[in-house]
Amino acid sequence: MKTNLAVFFGCRSVEHEVSIISAVQAMRAINREKYEVIPVYVTKSGEMVTGEELLKIENYRDLPALLKAARPVTVVRENGGVYMKEQSGGVFSRKKAVRLDLAFPVVHGTNCEDGTMAGYFEFLGLPYIGCDILSAAVGMDKAVFKDVLKSAGLPVLDCVTFRAREYLTDRKGITAKITEKIGFPLIIKPINLGSSVGISKVETAAELDSAITLAASFAEDILAEHAVSALREINCSVLGDADDCTASVCEEPFMHDKILSYADKYTSGSKGGSKGMASLSRQIPADLPEEKAEEIRRLSCEIFKAIGANGVVRIDYLLDTETGKVYANEINTIPGSLAFYLWEATGLKYTDMIDRLAELAFKRERARENLTFTIDTNILSGVSFGTKGAKGSKI
Amino acid sequence: MKYSVLAALVLLAVSALFALARQFQMLQQNSYFPSRYFGWLKENFCAQAIAEAVLAAGICVLAWAAPLYLAVGAAFLLGFRIARAFSQQKKSIKKLAVTARIKRLYAAAAVLYAVIIAAAVLPWIGKNVFLTIGVLLTCLVPGTALLCRTLMAPVENAIAHWYVNDAKRILRERPDLLVIGVTGSYGKTSVKFILSRILSEKYNVLATPGSFNTPMGVVRTVREHLLPQTQVFICEMGAKNVGDIQEICEIAHPKIGIITSVGAQHLETFRTVDAVFKTKFELADEVLKNGGEVFVNGDSEELFSRIDASRYTVYGLREDADCRVRNLQTGKDGSSFLLCRDGLELPLSTKLLGKHNTVNIAGAAALALKLGVKPDDIRYAVASLKPTEHRLELKPYLNGSVMIDDAYNANPEGCLEAVRVLASFEGLRKVIITPGLIELGEREYECNYRLGQAAGEACDVIILVGKNRSKPLAEGVRSTAFPEENLHIVSGFREAVGIYAGMADAATAVLLENDLPDNYLY
Numbered sequence A: 001m002k003t004n005l006a007v008f009f010g011c012r013s014v015e016h017e018v019s020i021i022s023a024v025q026a027m028r029a030i031n032r033e034k035y036e037v038i039p040v041y042v043t044k045s046g047e048m049v050t051g052e053e054l055l056k057i058e059n060y061r062d063l064p065a066l067l068k069a070a071r072p073v074t075v076v077r078e079n080g081g082v083y084m085k086e087q088s089g090g091v092f093s094r095k096k097a098v099r100l101d102l103a104f105p106v107v108h109g110t111n112c113e114d115g116t117m118a119g120y121f122e123f124l125g126l127p128y129i130g131c132d133i134l135s136a137a138v139g140m141d142k143a144v145f146k147d148v149l150k151s152a153g154l155p156v157l158d159c160v161t162f163r164a165r166e167y168l169t170d171r172k173g174i175t176a177k178i179t180e181k182i183g184f185p186l187i188i189k190p191i192n193l194g195s196s197v198g199i200s201k202v203e204t205a206a207e208l209d210s211a212i213t214l215a216a217s218f219a220e221d222i223l224a225e226h227a228v229s230a231l232r233e234i235n236c237s238v239l240g241d242a243d244d245c246t247a248s249v250c251e252e253p254f255m256h257d258k259i260l261s262y263a264d265k266y267t268s269g270s271k272g273g274s275k276g277m278a279s280l281s282r283q284i285p286a287d288l289p290e291e292k293a294e295e296i297r298r299l300s301c302e303i304f305k306a307i308g309a310n311g312v313v314r315i316d317y318l319l320d321t322e323t324g325k326v327y328a329n330e331i332n333t334i335p336g337s338l339a340f341y342l343w344e345a346t347g348l349k350y351t352d353m354i355d356r357l358a359e360l361a362f363k364r365e366r367a368r369e370n371l372t373f374t375i376d377t378n379i380l381s382g383v384s385f386g387t388k389g390a391k392g393s394k395i
Numbered sequence B: 001m002k003y004s005v006l007a008a009l010v011l012l013a014v015s016a017l018f019a020l021a022r023q024f025q026m027l028q029q030n031s032y033f034p035s036r037y038f039g040w041l042k043e044n045f046c047a048q049a050i051a052e053a054v055l056a057a058g059i060c061v062l063a064w065a066a067p068l069y070l071a072v073g074a075a076f077l078l079g080f081r082i083a084r085a086f087s088q089q090k091k092s093i094k095k096l097a098v099t100a101r102i103k104r105l106y107a108a109a110a111v112l113y114a115v116i117i118a119a120a121v122l123p124w125i126g127k128n129v130f131l132t133i134g135v136l137l138t139c140l141v142p143g144t145a146l147l148c149r150t151l152m153a154p155v156e157n158a159i160a161h162w163y164v165n166d167a168k169r170i171l172r173e174r175p176d177l178l179v180i181g182v183t184g185s186y187g188k189t190s191v192k193f194i195l196s197r198i199l200s201e202k203y204n205v206l207a208t209p210g211s212f213n214t215p216m217g218v219v220r221t222v223r224e225h226l227l228p229q230t231q232v233f234i235c236e237m238g239a240k241n242v243g244d245i246q247e248i249c250e251i252a253h254p255k256i257g258i259i260t261s262v263g264a265q266h267l268e269t270f271r272t273v274d275a276v277f278k279t280k281f282e283l284a285d286e287v288l289k290n291g292g293e294v295f296v297n298g299d300s301e302e303l304f305s306r307i308d309a310s311r312y313t314v315y316g317l318r319e320d321a322d323c324r325v326r327n328l329q330t331g332k333d334g335s336s337f338l339l340c341r342d343g344l345e346l347p348l349s350t351k352l353l354g355k356h357n358t359v360n361i362a363g364a365a366a367l368a369l370k371l372g373v374k375p376d377d378i379r380y381a382v383a384s385l386k387p388t389e390h391r392l393e394l395k396p397y398l399n400g401s402v403m404i405d406d407a408y409n410a411n412p413e414g415c416l417e418a419v420r421v422l423a424s425f426e427g428l429r430k431v432i433i434t435p436g437l438i439e440l441g442e443r444e445y446e447c448n449y450r451l452g453q454a455a456g457e458a459c460d461v462i463i464l465v466g467k468n469r470s471k472p473l474a475e476g477v478r479s480t481a482f483p484e485e486n487l488h489i490v491s492g493f494r495e496a497v498g499i500y501a502g503m504a505d506a507a508t509a510v511l512l513e514n515d516l517p518d519n520y521l522y
Helices: A016-029 A063-069 A115-122 A133-140 A140-153 A164-169 A173-182 A205-216 A263-266 A290-306 A336-346 A349-369 B002-031 B034-042 B048-065 B068-092 B100-121 B127-139 B141-172 B188-199 B215-225 B242-253 B273-280 B282-289 B355-370 B374-383 B412-423 B441-458 B470-479 B493-503
Strands: A003-010 A035-042 A048-050 A071-078 A081-086 A097-100 A104-107 A159-163 A186-190 A201-202 A221-226 A230-239 A245-253 A310-319 A326-332 B179-182 B205-207 B232-236 B256-259 B294-299 B313-316 B324-332 B334-339 B344-350 B393-395 B403-404 B429-434 B459-463 B487-490 B508-513
Touching: A003 A016, A003 A097, A016 A035, A016 A104, A016 A336, A016 A349, A035 B179, A071 A115, A071 A186, A071 A326, A104 A115, A104 A349, A115 A133, A115 A336, A133 A140, A140 A159, A140 A221, A140 A290, A140 A326, A159 A164, A159 A173, A164 A205, A164 A221, A173 A205, A173 B508, A186 A205, A201 A205, A205 A221, A230 A290, A230 A336, A230 A349, A230 B002, A230 B232, A245 A290, A245 A336, A290 A310, A310 A336, A310 A349, A336 A349, A349 B002, B002 B034, B002 B068, B002 B100, B002 B127, B002 B141, B034 B141, B034 B282, B048 B068, B048 B127, B100 B127, B100 B141, B127 B141, B141 B242, B179 B188, B179 B242, B179 B282, B188 B205, B188 B232, B188 B374, B215 B232, B215 B242, B215 B470, B232 B242, B242 B273, B242 B282, B256 B282, B256 B355, B273 B282, B282 B294, B294 B355, B313 B355, B324 B355, B334 B355, B344 B355, B355 B374, B403 B412, B412 B441, B412 B508, B429 B441, B459 B470, B459 B493, B470 B487
Parallel strands: A003 A035, A003 A104, B179 B232, B179 B256, B205 B232, B256 B294, B294 B313, B313 B324, B403 B508, B429 B459, B429 B508, B459 B487
Antiparallel strands: A035 A048, A048 A071, A071 A081, A081 A097, A159 A221, A186 A201, A186 A221, A230 A245, A230 A310, A310 A326, B324 B334, B334 B344, B393 B403
16 A cells, blocks of 8 residues: 655746756655655646656657647545546546545746645645645745744845836836945845746846846846855755754855856756756855854754745855855745755655655644544534523524 | 236336335434344334235235236325335435445345246246235335345345455555554543544554444445555444454454453443453453553453453553553643653643543553653643543533533443533532433433432532433432422423523533433524
8 A cells, every 4th residue: 555646746837847857856766665656747838647658857858749648637626535537538438536645746936836836735635745835935935035034033135125017117216225225236036936037146237227127027026135245155955844853964056157047057967957956066065164054054944944834945045255144045945856965965865855755744734633623513504493591593 | 917917016116116215214224233123113114014014905905806906006106105205315314325235225126026026927827926925025115125135135244244354455465554452331432532633743543433433344444544654543442242342353453452441331232241341351362462562441440350450551540550640630621630651750731621531641641652652742732632522522601601511421430420520610500401311221220310419419400301211310319418499300401401591600510411402502
């Protein structure tokens, strides 16, 4: 009896391909003696398909052929369980239904990692791995993330946020506000996108406009924050839940450009970049004094708890080499390659890490079952019998 | 003529299939036990059965004397039975559930009728005999229902056997699954819930739901609810006869056992408390054979006086218990106590009312400690335990008063404990509303008398429901110094609530004890 583990990946997101790479890696690592792996590929148009052929990365080169071979499915709740049903066939074909025990979303970016996918599973009542709706949403929105950390007394860089539409009508005002409050050099980012898409560093006022225009093509909300000049980027992963979490060793990704761009993160490796985050040039563990590494690991656990995360996340920091100060820059609630390379360096095999993720998911499910109580009787069916003096509930 | 007889028989058979709906429904609701079904027939069917028999006789005579009119009579009967079947099902609270077994019964009935009709119309000798049988069967539907049930018995047994084997196979394929057996004369359901809540701090737990404590209940739980990720299976084991627990053990093979009590329950089948003890300890035998640990309630006198305590882990309030409840404080808001086990002293508090519940918690906690649940997690789980519905459940009630809802309690010891819980509500006026206990056979008078006595000593106002039924209770009350003007004997529950409503205020607590109607809340 194996646990039917449905791996959801792809989705209507700019990081669609990255998700495919992360998911194929994960599916290869899953312990097949314990879990039955069910790939559920969500196409760029949002349709769900399944099939053995989705397990191999080579098959994704010819997407039309892959989609022809894979079978369209729907996920439904029935008879107290959640089932994946094949939509196939004519009138007489019997629809095959597979019971899903656990969902494993390996998705990146908007429309999925931002809590959308978690909400979908919550709605279905299907236990799932990773952050819940709120923590995923907070993690995706860079401005809200900063606010939550700030109120928890955790170090973040000050920022100015504004709407792209606002900038169009009040270019002068916003430029002045950014210049005054942040100053140059600064970073312009679209709020709510991961993977460094649409991010640029702005050295002078002249570059500001094109940076904002670029960011505006990815999101309606934009954030400007101070750029640390003497900068090292340090990442750290956290695994666990709010009761009990641990931080991995730190890594230092190397930047080709001024800041790590989308191209750096996902296409710099060999073989057309099919190795994802795991193949980026980096140093693990990061070359840091022990107490600095320890500080970052401690901060990571605090941030993890502050947003109420669950599963595995990666938190990216900016280290100002002049002042020695660390600032939390962003959190990835479903990090590329699930940050497994950081955990292997910490002494936890990828296979065991996924096992731990599944345990955490079931633990959360149990806690919920223990808290919620359903009223079996239909309150609407209870009509009163109007006792003298008793509180009637006549309808 | 032959065709008219054929038509008449077919019409009769079809009408009988409709009439069978009611019979199958009742057979189903009596768990397919012919004896219980007879009980229902006796109570509810007498007049109708006579009417149907008269009808059958009439139709038989008609069939012999004037076959042509038989078809007309049969057609009328069909119309009547269709209409009745639909109206009966519509009116029923618990309708006929069309399960696979019901479908098989219907198939058996259809085949039976078909064979008899064929035999009656074929040019064989003695066709009048078949004709008579056919007419009788189609008219005497309860008989047909029983006949189908009997004919299908070997098939049903084979199917049940297959289910049992399938459950055994599923369990064999899960050597990693830890099975815990819970049994006892009373307290087993509470312990199952408490244990399931505490263990869920660390494990994925499945417990047999509700009252699924028979072999087939366990089989159904395994086949329908056991998930691949389930790590612990808590199996409640009920018994009415010697060997019942052994039978469940042979399916589930528990590696840990917990025996909550031995008492005078189901004596109509067990005869002696020794037999009850022997049956409950079939679980201990199985667990010890599997090299496991058995936890027993040291506060159950009938249990503890019969065992060699060194073989078991004893829990309870007694001083020599391996897992002991100390410094117990009980009251309106629940209980708090110190759990002592192997040098560990764990302060626990619970919202559950009653001393017996702290003992139940001690047993479950001892087991959880063995399975590596952290003491702090046990504390949290115990603090968050909720009472089972209608079992010593504390609720707000009329005019700001509080109610102890113990409406589902049917065991004499439990009822006395409920009265003790009410007595512990210091500073409040104490009221009890109860119709007393039933279905206790010879002990019924004694148990009700004792309940009446206990109420007389603990309560300020007593409202007894049912003028005849409550006589032993009233005698018990009157054996104490209870003031007569505070004893009310009423005929119905509404009246009881009416009296209570007149006196209830924020300084009043009422215990609703046993066997009250579903809609008693307001």
